[in-house]
Amino acid sequence: MLYPQNNRFRTTIDLSGFWQIRSDANDDGLKNEWFHGFTPEAEIAVPGSWNEQLSELGYMNYVGKMWYQTRFSVPDTLRENRHFLHFGSADFHALVWVNGNFAGEHSGGYLPFEFDISDLTESAKDNLLVVCVDNLLTHDTIPQGITEENFREFNKERDQSFPSTVFDFFAYGGIHRPVKLIGMPQSHLQKIRLEPVISAADGILKYRAEINVSPRNARLELALFNGENCIMRQQAEASGEEFSGELKIENCKFWSPENPHLYRLRFTLHVNGEAVDEYFLETGVREIRIEGEKLLLNGRPLFLKGFGKHEDFDVLGKGLSHPVIVKDFQLMKWIGANSFRTSHYPYAEEIIQMADRMGFLVVDEVAAVSLNFKYVTGKTLENHKQAITELIGRDCNHPSVIAWSIANEPGIWGEEEALSDYARKYWKEIYDHSKSLDVSRPVTLPTCPRLGEEDPGYKFVDFISVNRYWGWYEIPGNLEEAGNFFRKELENLYEKYKKPILVTEFGADTIEGEHATYPQLFTEEYQAILIQTYFDIIESLPFMAGEHIWNFADFRTAQHHRRLVLNKKGVFTRQRQPKVAAFSIRKHWLREK
Ligand code: BDP
Numbered sequence: 001m002l003y004p005q006n007n008r009f010r011t012t013i014d015l016s017g018f019w020q021i022r023s024d025a026n027d028d029g030l031k032n033e034w035f036h037g038f039t040p041e042a043e044i045a046v047p048g049s050w051n052e053q054l055s056e057l058g059y060m061n062y063v064g065k066m067w068y069q070t071r072f073s074v075p076d077t078l079r080e081n082r083h084f085l086h087f088g089s090a091d092f093h094a095l096v097w098v099n100g101n102f103a104g105e106h107s108g109g110y111l112p113f114e115f116d117i118s119d120l121t122e123s124a125k126d127n128l129l130v131v132c133v134d135n136l137l138t139h140d141t142i143p144q145g146i147t148e149e150n151f152r153e154f155n156k157e158r159d160q161s162f163p164s165t166v167f168d169f170f171a172y173g174g175i176h177r178p179v180k181l182i183g184m185p186q187s188h189l190q191k192i193r194l195e196p197v198i199s200a201a202d203g204i205l206k207y208r209a210e211i212n213v214s215p216r217n218a219r220l221e222l223a224l225f226n227g228e229n230c231i232m233r234q235q236a237e238a239s240g241e242e243f244s245g246e247l248k249i250e251n252c253k254f255w256s257p258e259n260p261h262l263y264r265l266r267f268t269l270h271v272n273g274e275a276v277d278e279y280f281l282e283t284g285v286r287e288i289r290i291e292g293e294k295l296l297l298n299g300r301p302l303f304l305k306g307f308g309k310h311e312d313f314d315v316l317g318k319g320l321s322h323p324v325i326v327k328d329f330q331l332m333k334w335i336g337a338n339s340f341r342t343s344h345y346p347y348a349e350e351i352i353q354m355a356d357r358m359g360f361l362v363v364d365e366v367a368a369v370s371l372n373f374k375y376v377t378g379k380t381l382e383n384h385k386q387a388i389t390e391l392i393g394r395d396c397n398h399p400s401v402i403a404w405s406i407a408n409e410p411g412i413w414g415e416e417e418a419l420s421d422y423a424r425k426y427w428k429e430i431y432d433h434s435k436s437l438d439v440s441r442p443v444t445l446p447t448c449p450r451l452g453e454e455d456p457g458y459k460f461v462d463f464i465s466v467n468r469y470w471g472w473y474e475i476p477g478n479l480e481e482a483g484n485f486f487r488k489e490l491e492n493l494y495e496k497y498k499k500p501i502l503v504t505e506f507g508a509d510t511i512e513g514e515h516a517t518y519p520q521l522f523t524e525e526y527q528a529i530l531i532q533t534y535f536d537i538i539e540s541l542p543f544m545a546g547e548h549i550w551n552f553a554d555f556r557t558a559q560h561h562r563r564l565v566l567n568k569k570g571v572f573t574r575q576r577q578p579k580v581a582a583f584s585i586r587k588h589w590l591r592e593k
Pocket of ligand 1: 408
């Protein structure tokens, strides 16, 4: 699936705006055929989560089905061709109807999906689009869900949150990214896969492209642009059901955080000698590799400085907001970061595109957060693999994406099962699956210390990622001792596995405005000193690949006595105001070496 675009053959119409909504706690919708249209309860902005927008109607903590409807018309020019409905994401399950006819369904949040609706729409009519979104998670879904009963079964009532989640962020529901109507020619490009390789000063861009018809009568032409200049043209070879080839860019300008140079590729599809479709892709040439204890970008050692983040903002919840995206990238540049992780789920593709343009290195994570192997089933594995397939399919052409993160902290629940043979087999299968889809990027898996040194998350990865809270959850208040534990642990891990290590999380909850001259949890000073303590240790060890602070900004979680409405580990507040630590981090990351 290609990101929707407008060009001479393709039309994209954004259906964002005010839609109508109705909740369905009693599961009445399907029975009563709401897909033919329903009496609305309220209006809602799409994209956006329902929770904060409609908290006055009692939907702040709503878990279940929510029905959406809107009307749209299809221009005649589009009706001559095929047209599709494209969803950036709907969390976590969506059923879609057009004019009362079923168009399709998608399971799994945070990733795009689309349906061909050409045969379901009518001209000279406002077409009715109905979507049923369900934010209920179960043992089989990615991420997994948990019930109140499970908390009791585990004897972990104290850990129970409201709504119940296994993870520490709010399980917002809704249509979180834009819905677009896309007009495409009858014969069109469906999939494009690029793979950059560096050969001395030259860049080689290998490509493969699939179209929706047999390539027999078709021809694919490529043009490569550097800025406004077309520097190369080529005709792709048809082999089997796809086109493939490679472009050699002499004296290539490689992509890097310092110089995120992008080339523009134009693919033009000809059928029976006539141009029928076109697609433009921006991409960079860069190579990521691991050699011994080092992560290398374009052959040079790489050190990641940045954050774990969240898609999270007042009122919007997880809804896509262009101004918030711009602000976050500006703040990350301002503070001297060069990297972030899409903790704990794939972010909007618009964010990854901006990372390409602004030179950020992205650790791209699938939504498998806090897997509990007591409840993992064959279906969980299947859904996990599917989510990885969709993530790699969506993001494989982005130069900013330098690694796939296949989960976060499995075994924080169900430790014993997480160390079982079954779990080991599971991770091997997930690792092999990721590699079968993309060998060019390393795979990693952020771990917590709970499973000890035998954690499968150290074995089935190319580089190790650790989330550590010495000085916060463990050994609170005593940073000297916390630092000693942390250093020792990193040294032991390297000694045992001989792989580069990235610290994917470390931090402290911090209430803006709390101050102390002595080490005191929750003060702005404590956060600043803890972060500096970690920097000093990480940067003194040669096998470290980088430091990602937890978190970029405060974010909403389910209700729990450990959380002051928000997880307060942000270096910025939820409204993006800097805490004291922001200034010391900036000084450190931007210092002259
Ligand atoms: C880590 C989790 C992260 C939490 C963080 C915390 O990976 O999602 O938000 O702890 O407790 O273990 O702040």
